[in-house]
Amino acid sequence: MRKLVVHGGYKLQGELKVSGAKNSVLPILAATVLNGGLNVIGNIPKLSDVDVMVKILRAVGCEVKRENGTVIVDSSKLNNHRIPEELVREMRSSIVVLGAMLSRCSETIVSYPGGCEIGPRPIDLHLKSLRELGAIIEEKHGFLICKAQKLKGCEIQLDFPSVGATENIMLAATCAEGVTVIRNAAREPEIKDLEDFINKMGGKISGAGSATIKIQGVKNLHEVEHTIIPDRIVAGTYLAAAAITKGEILLKNVVPEHLQSAIYKLKECGCRVLYTNDSIKLVAPSRLHAIESIKTMPYPGFPTDMQSQIMSLMTVSDGISIITENIFENRYKHAYELIRMGANIKIDGRVAIIKGVPKLTGANVTANDLRGGAALILAGLVAEGTTIIENTKHIERGYDNIEEALKSVGAKIQRL
Ligand SMILES: CC(=O)N[C@H]1[C@@H](OP(=O)(O)OP(=O)(O)OC[C@H]2O[C@@H](n3ccc(=O)[nH]c3=O)[C@H](O)[C@@H]2O)O[C@H](CO)[C@@H](O)[C@@H]1O
């Protein structure tokens, strides 16, 4: 099992370029099966989740070439409708291949998806919506056997603005007969990126980024070239890393607009944050202030994917901070690891109360999920002594070489 060793106490200073967004690249790679042709996609991050999605595409018959940061997918020879179970179980977002495959094939078989353990992650909204579009889905022995002769556009009201369900509907409805309208759709920037990608291949989608998305089904799609948007959560993590070490950082290749809720909280804890259209500069204070209330919400609210990292900051802030995790039921496993490093945190259901301490101390800790792992790196950067983080495979799902990035701005961190 791989480990990261972090020697604390070094201020981060310098410039970092942000990689492409995991949560954009995964549904966009799934969308490459739609056109039955060539897809050239740039700004692809090196992530284990991307490796899994590429394996899924190859398993269904796509030809996939990877050259540096570009992936070229030729989906013209799709010849298998069964998605290998071991791949689907490796990550949650593999479920979006369902909508894309149903658009291309009259039948597809997938298992229930896996992913980080951050609480129950049902797919009822995905299945209900796909059924409303006309898919017949049987659930048997952990598999979903899905059939669709011709999907038909319809009006779909989501009970919750689920990111994955919104994407699955967009993918399935792209070539459906007639118009589909999604109400209470997710508004994340990655949804807009998926809309842009599908439209570039000839789809007719409008409204992404708002709560109502309209998809006019089309008969034919063509080849496409696209560049993935920067990862707002990676950007937020780097800003938090600079903040916790009392450092100063300039991020390039970033969309500040996508990070407004995180920037707002970083300012609330005393950081100076300046930005242009595609860069953000953060200057940390000599002591971070506590934040009275952080509540995770669907975009544009504070992202659940930044909750763990902001918690690390709060452990060494001046005062008491309160976090409420509204999206996932069990996303506080990192808190127990932070406590091993000297943090003062009380968890009560969805609420975490963090009393800032003057210092953390290095310890042996375990990354139980992706962002929890990132939070432990941040804590390690400021802790006295050495922190050893085990089980880093989760971190590799979402960060493209995080240790090299942090090293380049002054962190002392190595992989064992
Ligand atoms: C690959 C990707 O884009 N992952 C992101 C996506 O995950 P994902 O798409 O899985 O997240 P959703 O927006 O679907 O989930 C949000 C909430 O809705 C619930 N739910 C969802 C679907 C469903 O059918 N039924 C249901 O009850 C979930 O259990 C959760 O409580 O959005 C999450 C919330 O911003 C982020 O943390 C993930 O990083």
Ligand SMILES: C=C(OP(=O)(O)O)C(=O)O
């Ligand atoms: C929870 C996350 O991802 P996924 O939905 O892919 O598990 C995340 O990116 O923090």
